[in-house]
Amino acid sequence: MNYAGLLRSALVALLRNKMRSILTVLGITIGIAAVICVVAIGKAGQARVEQQLNNLGDNFVWIEAGGRAVNGVRTGTHGTKTLVLADGVAIKNQIPLIKSVSPNVDGSIQIIYANQNWFTGYRGVSPEYFDIKRWFIDQGAAFSQDDVERSADVCVIGRTVRDTLFGVEDPIGKVMRVKDLPCKVVGTLLPKGLSVSGQDQDDTILMPYTTVMKKIKGAPWLDDILCSAVTQDAVKIAGQEAAALLRDRHHLRPEEEDDFNIRNPEDIIQAQLEASKTLTVLLIAIASISLIVGGIGIMNVMLVSVTERTREIGIRVAVGATEEAIQLQFLGESVMLSLVGGAAGVLFGVLGSYLVGQTLQWPMQMSVEAVIVAALFSVAVGVFFGYYPARKASLLDPIEALRYE
């Protein structure tokens, strides 16, 4: 049997009915393009959520000073003054699942430089904060443990603050005023963008917590303790252990409520990630339906083609074509149709997802797997939906077929 010759016959047959072939191919093209677009969009969505997760911090455990009811009067969050530096030290020393700890005292304040001023949030933190939040220095350097011990008047500023206060000027080494305190800018932060709740995270200045506690806030208690657990899986248990430790340290009786909150912002984002994954799978399933419809289109056209070419099949069988040869010829046609459809689909899919990416300003990444899967899938569609018509053709009785008008 001559395979090249058979495939050539198949190709010639398809080119004979150009319009019909194109329309048939269109079904597969749309199906494949839809699947590729959906996968690309889904992946981009997931990448965004994952980026947020990453933004949040390194296995982030967040302990917040809590509300407490004192004689029936409830204080609301941050109402207690029981969360102190020693708590942070104890957590760091006594809970092996937690690898780094930074105290956090924050508030909002007016900052002034030259003829510019700005109202921003400040945070008093330790140098570990940069690692815990995965927040990296752009220019200059972070302040050091030494700065913390000396309560040095230094700060690291976010991108928004830099842009508003300094404009194009290089802020490193400049002294600005944080309310009344002259404070040297030692570094700037890389932008982090908006938080999950939509706040501008770059509108902030970071200072040693000692400086904030002594010179700005003048209070010995902390607003938060921010920690990094050793692994992602350890986050939950580390939080529970920290809670137990704090209850013990704060001498809370079993019936009393916590005077702090363990926050799990990761949970929310994880849930978003799950939802986005589910949605992607759902959309792929819907897009796959169009592929099946395209496949049925191929089957339909192939059946018509077999009927139309009954005589041709009769001739081929009469001159010595075996059942397999006839089957291969018609399978060749349907696979060619679906392959061409698949190739065009990949092209339109890539183009489409690029356009969607441009419109939504999402980082689109083309996955090679999606393209390979699409190619394989289109071949599978061709074989699956071409098999029945090809089988039908191969089983034609040549005597009847030759007589067919």
Add this chain to the structure above:
Amino acid sequence: MQTANQTELNGTVLPGNAVIRAEDLHKYYQLGETRVHALRGVSLEIQRSEFVAIMGASGSGKSTFMNMLGCLDRPSSGRYLLEGIDVSKHDKRALAQIRNQKIGFVFQGFNLLARTTALENTELPTLYAKIEKAERQKRAVEALSLVGLADRMQHFPSQMSGGQQQRVAVARALVNRPAILLADEPTGNLDSRTSVEVMEVFQDLNDKGLTIVLVTHEHDIAQFAKRVLVFRDGKIRKDDLVPHRPRASEILKTLPTIDD
């Protein structure tokens, strides 16, 4: 040349052996409740280089017999030996190979593939044989030259007259160098002059040693063969040699040309 190649290809055949030997062939068809007896015991021998015409009314069993000779159908009982090999028990795949290698078909309606050149149409049977690409084309060119269409190789069926199309069909039948040429009403769709032209090709090929079996219902056409069989009710009723066989090439001279 054709004959020389043929004996090379089918070297096992002893000279004088029958190319076709049918022994008491029967064929029944089950049509619902009724059983149709299409062939009722046909026995026959056809020698190498014979030119046999089969005649008979429709329903006489001649088409059934033809299909059997062409290995498109199998007898219900009896034996059919093609070049000494009993093919009546062969499976479908083996029959396909025999059709491909040993039998050349010419049909009434030409049955060429549309929008396919004469050369490609002629090449069709080689597609199903184990032949190299270059050899395939060489054979197709050869076969087309043999039927006098060397200058029409790149023409499509739609660009050719009925006679030319039928000659392409003959070339296609010859391309795998078969043992027999089976023609089923080859002149059925042709005018009288073109019919004689095709018969000229057949006589010419037969002179070169090709065995030809021809089904026709036209008495005039049957006269061009060497031997005429008449079928009736599934049996051979008459088996005669043609006494004064006309030469198609002679008759053509007496017929008006198309231009007249």
